[in-house]
Amino acid sequence: xSHSRKYLIAGNWKMNLNSVEGAELAQDVAGLVGQQxxxxxxxxxxxxxxxxxxxxxxxxxxxxxxxNMHFEASGAYTGEISAEMLRHLFASFVILGHSERRxxxxxTDAIVNKKTLVALEANLKPxxxxxxxxxxxxxxxxxxxxxxxxxxxxxxxxxxxxxxxxVAYEPVWAIGTGKTATPEMAEAVHAEIRALLTALxxxxxxxxxxxxxxxxxxxxxxxxxxxxPNIDGGLIGGASLKxxxxxxxxxxxxxxxx
Numbered sequence: 001x002s003h004s005r006k007y008l009i010a011g012n013w014k015m016n017l018n019s020v021e022g023a024e025l026a027q028d029v030a031g032l033v034g035q036q037x038x039x040x041x042x043x044x045x046x047x048x049x050x051x052x053x054x055x056x057x058x059x060x061x062x063x064x065x066x067x068n069m070h071f072e073a074s075g076a077y078t079g080e081i082s083a084e085m086l087r088h089l090f091a092s093f094v095i096l097g098h099s100e101r102r103x104x105x106x107x108t109d110a111i112v113n114k115k116t117l118v119a120l121e122a123n124l125k126p127x128x129x130x131x132x133x134x135x136x137x138x139x140x141x142x143x144x145x146x147x148x149x150x151x152x153x154x155x156x157x158x159x160x161x162x163x164x165x166x167v168a169y170e171p172v173w174a175i176g177t178g179k180t181a182t183p184e185m186a187e188a189v190h191a192e193i194r195a196l197l198t199a200l201x202x203x204x205x206x207x208x209x210x211x212x213x214x215x216x217x218x219x220x221x222x223x224x225x226x227x228x229p230n231i232d233g234g235l236i237g238g239a240s241l242k243x244x245x246x247x248x249x250x251x252x253x254x255x256x257x258x
Contacts, residue, residue, distance in 0.1 A: 007226065007253035008166060008210050008233035010042040010065060010127060011240025012095060013049075022049035026056040028243035033250040034060030038257045040233075041250055042093050043240075047081055054089045065093030065127065068101060071114040083122035094119050095127045095235070097153055099172045109152025116153055120161045127166040127235060128153050129214065130193070134173035143192060150196045162205035166212060167193055168235040174215030175237065183224040183231075186213050190230035219248030226256050 017025060022045045033041055034057075044065035045053045057064050070080035086094060096119065097112035112128065119126040130149040132142050150167070157165060169189050174180050181189075190211045197206035213225050214235035225231050233253065239245040 003226075003232070003256055004229075005208070005210050005232045006038075006040055007257060008040040008042065008212060009236065009246075009250045009253055010044060010093065010095075010168075010212065010233070011236050011246055012067060012098070012214075013043070013045045013240060014067070014100070014237060015046060016241055017045060017049055019049045019052040022046075023052040023056050025241070025243060026053045026062070029246060030056060030060040030062055032243055032247035033254075034062050036254065037061050039250055039253040044093070044095055050086070050089050050091065054091070058090060063093060064089065064091045065095060066091050067095050067098070069094050069096075069115060069119065069124075071111070071118045073118075083118055083124055086124060087122055091124065093125045093127055093166070095129065095168075097129045097149075099129060099131055099170050099175065103172075109149055112153040113155050116165075117156055120157065120164060123164075125164050125166055127168050127212065129168045129170050129235070131170035131172050131214070134179075137171070137173055142189065146189060146192060147196060150193060151200070154197075154200060157200070159201040159205040162197070162201045163208035166210045167197070168212040168214045169193060170214035170235065180216050180221065181213075183221075183228050186215070186225060187228035187230055190228065194230050217249060219245055219252065222249040222252035223255070226252050 042063040042065045044067050054064050066086045096115045101107040116126045132145040136145050171181050210232035212233045212235045213231050217234040218239045
């Protein structure tokens with residue numbers, strides 16, 4: 001049986017690749033998986049690389065995403081980028097509340113919430129990141145942390161907007177640490193997130209939200225992770241910087257979509 005929601009594989013390039021390198025990687029990815037439409041494939045380069053990658057993805061079926069944005073439309077916010085600026089480059093997704101933004105740049109659930117509401121109004125699909133640290137996991141606080149983050153980030157989102165919403169579960173302890181969640185561990189949290197979404201939006205709307213896994217997904221473990229009922233794709237870090245590895249994950253999703 002094929003997966004009930006359309007898979008989304010998003011590549012978070014983080015602070016890597018200039019505009020020339022980014023366009024080259026996008027070309028390579030487009031050549032490998034840019035013609036198919038069964039799986040949504042999104043590339044999220046740095047702000048300075050968005051424009052060059054936008055030109056490449058516009059010639060393919062790939063989607064463009066940004067790694068962050070500000071909640072104000074314009075004005076005296078030096079160093080920030082608005083939703084409209086992203087839309088102007090034909091971005092269709094934006095990553096919000098990534099664990100690195102929370103840890104290094106002081107982003108709170110309240111800030112992530114403001115950004116999420118603005119993104120949805122601007123027809124940008126927010127990829128809202130949630131996840132617990134190793135200390136929180138070891139203290140048995142996973143459910144509490146996830147509940148606080150999901151409810152905080154999504155306050156005021158209407159059930160009708162839910163189908164444009166993406167949630168990414170990122171166990172912070174499994175990002176670049178060599179520790180990985182087993183597919184069963186990941187699925188347990190994804191199912192919990194689905195239950196929280198059901199409480200917020202009702203079952204029908206919650207069922208449309210794609211929940212991505214973002215803790216060191218690679219071609220070697222993608223099949224097992226993506227086969228889980230509530231894992232609807234991946235937010236890929238390291239593996240997204242190599243076209244062959246990233247395409248390998250997309251191929252896993254394609255197989256499971258049949």
